[in-house]
Amino acid sequence: MSTPFPASRRPDAIVVGGGLHGSSTAFHLAARHGLKALLLEQTYPGRHASGVNAGGVRTLGRILPEIPLSLASMEIWHRLPELIGDDCGFVHSAQVKVAESEADMETLRARDVELRALGYTHEKLLDAETLRELLPAVSRHVVGGAVAENDGCAIPFRAVTGFRRAAERLGAEVRSNWRVERIERTGEMWRVSGPAGTAEAPLLAICAGAWGDKISAQVGEPVPLNPEAPMLLITERITPFLAPVVGTTSRRLSFKQYPNGTVLIGGGYRGIADRDSERTILKFSGLATNVRVVCELFPLMKTVRIVRAWSGIEGVMPDAIPVLGPSLKAPDLVYGFGYSSHGFQMGPIGGRIVADLVATGKTNLPIEAFSIGRFA
Amino acid sequence: MTDGMARVETCDLAVIGTGPAGMAAAVAAAELGLSVVAVDEQSVPGGQIYRNVLASPVAARLGPDYGHGAALAAAFDAAEGISRRYGTTVWTLSADGEIGLRGERGDIVLLRAKAVILATGALERPMPFPGWTLPGVMTAGSAQILLKSAAVVPADGVVLTGSGPLLYLVAAQLLDIGVRPGAIVETTPGANYRAAARHWRGAAHGAATLLKGLKLIARLRVARVPMVSGATGLSAEAGADGAVARLKYHCGGRERSVACSLLLVHQGVVPNVQISRSLDLPHDWDAAQRCWRPRLGEWGDTALPGIFVAGDGGGIGGALAAEEQGRLAALAAACRLGRIDEQERNRRADAPRRALAHHLAVRPFLDALYRPGDDAVVPADEVVVCRCEEVTAGEIRRCVVDGCVGPNQVKSFIRSGMGPCQGRMCGLTVSEIIAAARGMPVADVGYYRLRQPLKPITLGELAQLEEVAQ
Amino acid sequence: MENDSRFRRLPQASDQTVTLSVEGRPVATRAGDSVAAALLAAGIITTRTTPVSGAPRSPFCLMGVCFDCLMEIDGVPNRQACMTPVRDGMTVALQHGAAAVSEETK
Known part of the structure; x- marks a missing residue:
């Protein structure tokens, strides 16, 4: 790793957004390119999607264009301590998607055929018996599933903090309560401004999550981002009964037990997001559907108590894949936002790609599908 | 446990808590013709100060103050127009007055109220x-x-x-x-x-x-x-x-x-702000009492129309003051619902207001006398602060050094406040520790962002809400 | 776990008795008690051990706030003993660490 820059050094790049992608970008700018980032965060790092998501670190079930990135990110997750000196609470555990019917199983088989044709081997089909060995508490109606054995889960806020602190150790400057409202190109510089003041740097990265479209629109690249508030629940501690992270095939569920015994339940049931006030309102009727699915899959959960429910604000794109790549209208501007509720696992690689693009204009991973040009 | 589906009920006014504020509010509102649902987690009315006041085997030994509570509780118990729900937990409450109740047998009721008076009282600091x-x-x-x-x-x-x-x-x-x-x-x-x-x-x-x-x-x-x-x-x-x-x-x-x-x-005791916090209402740091209090108008009205706070939950004033605050909030609720006009509301408020001022006169003296010192609220490193998750003061201070600037980051980082008590037992201490460590006012450090459910409920109980839905 | 000298029952208390089974042993108490009050009156002060360090705890606030009196009551773990009224024949067990869950839990 390189040594920190002198404090007087002006930033080479401004990174807008202090979530996992922004923090990872700031870290990789310094670690891979020797560039000093000024990271500007509107509240505090990890306030929204990055810090309060379900913590699943999942290659399983990724949309095809995301698979190469997701697999590359997974490699980083497994070596975080040597990279950033912090494991971010990452625990290696299988991710399992259960099939609740023969139709579900057919969906999984078709996916398996498709993946194998493309040369991917990270997902495997499970028959009912093998599945039950992995998930002894699962309901009898489950007929099989698919597994990604190299996956896991992490603690979201720790992950953001781990990358932020690693970036700071390498000289990145992080400013909280610094909302970027305007960006302008003046000569060879980007100037950003907001209530906290103005800042300048030659390079600019937008990792602003659910607020990313407000920036891209200013250079003539509007995108149809929808701010959403997926809700999550966590239970009291119970004795360990579940090792893998569990999802479903035709219903919505994300379900896992942390090593401390608490069980986290998600599934993308939505509350109300108000991104101007940065507030979310929970809708318990949606959470009721969420826990109904849990009780059907794991009947022992019925009497377990929910201690907390919450939500952060996610930026969701209509095609459910992020905007990742250079601006097509302005120089030295790179986007990495709109990960559509599944960007946590992609944070390590997403930040690396943005950093590489900012520094060199190139990346060795296929990102064409994520170009902002698809909305032009 | 119940596998059934939640029932939906409606009322003019929901009163949460049947201590002095809640009982007085419910009685006053019912007298004005409002349909009232009064809810309490305990199996009898009285709150903590008048706990079991109608049936206590030792009532005669507890003095005239407790006896005063008995009269209030008897009036509450006898009043018409009040549906009294004991053994009932409020686990959710929305800004528009939709209240999730859980009965003793785990049955879920969704109560839609046109106005709500929060009378949730105090907690021991x-x-x-x-x-x-x-x-x-x-x-x-x-x-x-x-x-x-x-x-x-x-x-x-x-x-x-x-x-x-x-x-x-x-x-x-x-x-x-x-x-x-x-x-x-x-x-x-x-x-x-x-x-x-x-x-x-x-x-x-x-x-x-x-x-x-x-x-x-x-x-x-x-x-x-x-x-x-x-x-x-x-x-x-x-x-x-x-x-x-x-x-x-x-x-x-x-x-x-x-x-x-x-x-x-x-x-000492401090306002129980779990519900008002979970509604994202503005709260102010009360430096005299070293606690938070929701920002209230003269009727106990909050920033949310139709939601009122009465009693110690809005700032510690004691049982007699709470009673008057309950009456004032009931008048305001009745006025809001069109049962009385403003003139009538103000006329009826005269006596409770004078009584309230009388009961509150001694507070500045008591607040100053019993304000806890720094060492009583900012403990040494080895002391467990979060009893549920066993997080110590030292761990919280280390988080601050690591860049956690407020209680929510500390919570996300080391789980303080994430146990079943939902921060009730550690929230004040965590904010005080962070403020002391950062050398800034508690008011600027803030408090946990509290979310509902207001008390833990089981998955099976929550699932009952699905059928009601949207 | 037992210490009869911490609490006593006043003679004014009602005589209606109900019997709980606490850790398999009968404990007679008064109708209207909470489980926590019944145990304290019977000299049982420790009601659980914590899931984090295994430290013993007793009821602390008795008003439903602290969640330190979580016990296994009638087979259901993590119930607040101070908020649960006694019932004749009720089974009460100390809760050791995190709640144990199983399919049989009702």
Whole structure:
């Protein structure tokens, strides 16, 4: 790793957004390119999607264009301590998607055929018996599933903090309560401004999550981002009964037990997001559907108590894949936002790609599908 | 457990909590013709101050103040137009008055109310010191609850420590009933007496209240209950059985100790802000009482139309003040719902307002006298602050060094406040520790962002809501 | 776990008795008690051990706030003993660490 820059050094790049992608970008700018980032965060790092998501670190079930990135990110997750000196609470555990019917199983088989044709081997089909060995508490109606054995889960806020602190150790400057409202190109510089003041740097990265479209629109690249508030629940501690992270095939569920015994339940049931006030309102009727699915899959959960429910604000794109790549209208501007509720696992690689693009204009991973040009 | 589906019910006014504020509010609202649902987690009305007041086996021994509560509870119990729901937990409450209730058998009711009065009262202020988690260390309030509800009392030799009127009241009540406390170890900082003296004018108005307090102390002195004042550096130590055996403290420059198998702790009460916080209502730091209070208008009205706060949940004023605040909020709710016009509301508010001012006159004096000192609310590194997750003050300070600027980051980082009590027992302490470590006001550090459910509920209970849906 | 000297019942208490089974042993108490009050009156002070460090705890606030009196009551773990009224024949067990869950839990 390189040594920190002198404090007087002006930033080479401004990174807008202090979530996992922004923090990872700031870290990789310094670690891979020797560039000093000024990271500007509107509240505090990890306030929204990055810090309060379900913590699943999942290659399983990724949309095809995301698979190469997701697999590359997974490699980083497994070596975080040597990279950033912090494991971010990452625990290696299988991710399992259960099939609740023969139709579900057919969906999984078709996916398996498709993946194998493309040369991917990270997902495997499970028959009912093998599945039950992995998930002894699962309901009898489950007929099989698919597994990604190299996956896991992490603690979201720790992950953001781990990358932020690693970036700071390498000289990145992080400013909280610094909302970027305007960006302008003046000569060879980007100037950003907001209530906290103005800042300048030659390079600019937008990792602003659910607020990313407000920036891209200013250079003539509007995108149809929808701010959403997926809700999550966590239970009291119970004795360990579940090792893998569990999802479903035709219903919505994300379900896992942390090593401390608490069980986290998600599934993308939505509350109300108000991104101007940065507030979310929970809708318990949606959470009721969420826990109904849990009780059907794991009947022992019925009497377990929910201690907390919450939500952060996610930026969701209509095609459910992020905007990742250079601006097509302005120089030295790179986007990495709109990960559509599944960007946590992609944070390590997403930040690396943005950093590489900012520094060199190139990346060795296929990102064409994520170009902002698809909305032009 | 119930597998059924939630019922939907409606009412004009929901009153959450049936202590003095809630009972008075419900009675006043019902008299004005509102349909009222009054909800309480306990199986009987009264709240904590008038706990079990209609049926307590020891009512006759608890004095005239408790008797006053009995009259209020009897009126509440007899009033028409009130549906009383005991053993019922409020687990969610939305800004537009939709309330999730859980009955004793786990049945879920969705109550749609046109107006809501939050009368959730007070909690005992957390009192973190080494050993406060040991078995046999309980709050003074808990001893009073045992006495009122079950006629169970501590054995002779019980030690009481801390500060505040309740400490003396409990000690005197125990004495009256035949229990000899082993000692009262008082922690009120010496400087508080001077600070309180500045509020003598208000104190004079509240002479009756003060006189009661002085009589309590005099009774304890006459009975030769050992009393220590100005104690600091408390720590409780366990005996061979793992339960508390000894309280150590500093006093007069020396370390002292007293043996005890039961230690009752108390340093005042603070508003229970769980619901008002979960609604994202604005709260202000009350520097005098070292606690948060929701920002309220003169009727107990909040930033959310139709949602009111009455009683100690809006700032500590005591049971008699709470009662008047309940009446005022009921008038405002009735006016909002068109039962009375503003003129009528104001006319009827006259008497409660005058009574309220009278009952609150003594507060500045009491607040100054019993304001806890820094060492009583900002504990040493080794002290457990979050009892559920066993997070220590030192761990919280390390988080601050690592860049956690407020309680929410600390919570995300080391799970303080993430256990079943949902931050009730540690929230104030965590904010105070962070403020002290960062050298900034508690007001700027803020509080946990509280989310619902307001109390833990089971998955099976929540699932009942699905059928009602959208 | 037992220490009869910490609490006693006043003679004013009602005589209606109900019997709980606490850790398999009968404990007679008064109708209207909470489980926590019944145990304290019977000299049982420790009601659980914590899931984090295994430290013993007793009821602390008795008003439903602290969640330190979580016990296994009638087979259901993590119930607040101070908020649960006693019932004749009720089974009560100390809760050791995190709540144990199983299919049989009702």
